[in-house]
Amino acid sequence: MARSIEEHDHNKRYCPILGHEVSFAYCRAAGTDLPCRRIFDCWRQVVDVEGFVREHFDEGEIDGVLAPRKDKMATLVELIEKARRDNSPS
Amino acid sequence: METTKILLDDNEIPRQWYNLLADLPNPPLPPLGPDGKPITPDMLAPVFPMNLIEQEVSTERWIDIPDEILQILSLWRPSPLYRARRLEKALGTPARIYYKNEGVSPPGSHKPNTAVPQAWYNKQFGIERLTTETGAGQWGSALAFACSLLGLECKVFMVRISFDQKPFRKLMMQTWGANCVASPSDETQAGRDILAKMPNTPGSLGIAISEAIEQAVTDPTGKTRYSLGSVLNHVMLHQTIIGQEAQKQLAKAGEKKVDAVIGCCGGGSNFAGLAFPFVNDKINGAEIDIIPVEPESCPTMTRAPFAYDHGDTAKMTPLLPMHSLGHSFVPPPIHAGGLRYHGMSPMISQCIVEGLMTPRAYHQLKCYEAAITWARTEGFIPAPETSHAIAAVIDEANKAKEEGKEKVIVFNWSGHGLMDLLGYDAYFQGKLTDYSLPQEEIDKGVEELKDLPKPEVHKTGKW
CATH class of the missing domain: 3.40.50.1100 (Rossmann fold)
Structure with a gap:
């Protein structure tokens, strides 16, 4: 029987990105439907993260989580273009 | 008694920034844009004022620190x-x-060393408002502090979970007059798109960055820019x-x-x-x-x-x-x-x-x-x-x-x-x-x- 996606949510730890404590619930869906890219580093001491991710996310989603962060400048240029696109009269 | 703190007088503060790019035997490889070509200054102009972009790409060894910036830095610098x-x-x-x-800085970190100059250069360029993102609020509070001293509006998109759980730096930002909102917000298309899909999302730093950039890019007056507290050369x-x-x-x-x-x-x-x-x-x-x-x-x-x-x-x-x-x-x-x-x-x-x-x-x-x-x-x-x-x-x-x-x-x-x-x-x-x-x-x-x-x-x- 599949385990609940919420089974580890009670665990808490310090988030190096935000700079304060968060629960596992945040890291498995960090603002979107996908886990934070650091979930493996941050939680492997406490949670079987690999098993958890494989159980609740498909391969495409896991690829999305593992994708490396882009160069900051490249990210900014992409966000500028996205903001313009999203706000241009269609 | 043995000396524990080695102090400098206010007038001993360094008067120039040092640019390592001038001395690196080989400069870093350029970042590539979505088209695979190197990113140019013009591509960054919607979010940064040109005077800061010039610093970003400068290879001058020494760059003078304007007196007005030194005067503000002297509130806590030279640090012991x-x-x-x-x-x-x-x-x-x-x-x-x-x-x-x-x-020892007013916000309590090294971050205002760049927040103050960034706010100053934006003001010189005619910018009236800065946007940024923050998690627990270390960078947001530094920029709020800097904008306060320079008379700029400051808009901080604070990740929702941090906004709810970490009130102290949010209060610091408000004390310095910044407008700190929880991200995602309904003030940007990026925020509204996320909220439509996930009304109760706790947010993320990535979403907050998108919102801050969008507000800078889409301000019809052209008087808003974005500010970043790490990674970049300037x-x-x-x-x-x-x-x-x-x-x-x-x-x-x-x-x-x-x-x-x-x-x-x-x-x-x-x-x-x-x-x-x-x-x-x-x-x-x-x-x-x-x-x-x-x-x-x-x-x-x-x-x-x-x-x-x-x-x-x-x-x-x-x-x-x-x-x-x-x-x-x-x-x-x-x-x-x-x-x-x-x-x-x-x-x-x-x-x-x-x-x-x-x-x-x-x-x-x-x-x-x-x-x-x-x-x-x-x-x-x-x-x-x-x-x-x-x-x-x-x-x-x-x-x-x-x-x-x-x-x-x-x-x-x-x-x-x-x-x-x-x-x-x-x-x-x-x-x-x-x-x-x-x-x-x-x-x-x-x-x-x-x-x-x-x-x-x-x-x-x-x-």
């Missing part, structure tokens, strides 16, 4: 250089340990005032040679601020170990090779020069997502490639142990990030003891940990453990890089 005599005694080391205390430039002050203070203390310069290295700005002026010394012949320190759980600088890699597993994005473990690195236990995180300043990456810096990684238990040793000798409770630098300092001091050498060690005490005490609580309760990624998993991930183009590794071989 401390001699950690009590730690030296506790370790029984012949090393002399010095640290720059950057916790941020590193502004922080070099730390290292230049330290050099003057060490001379004042009678030190003629520095043996080791150490700092924790996340986005790189606090480390770069202290280290870059010493890198200049090293380029000019000084023998100094310059040591950026990172967590062992995320050893990007210490264990990932410098290579061209795709930014995504689908290989759709252009190749970027980076320290990478391979674009589809999924080791058997797929625990290493963070290892592929590429958030380091390109200049620091190039210094590592060149051999000017020798990064180290430490396990978190050792860092907390070092932090507690520090707190029980020197008194100040360090931030979790700062504890990585302290662990390296203690190692260097113990090495000096073994070798019987009177080494001079300098490091950046980047901030206090009084808002991060829950991490200490977890340590005391024995909830923290260490983990190190096996080499064979790294080797397997890196194997796939061998067929990709190799970046030109420009290295003189001098260091």
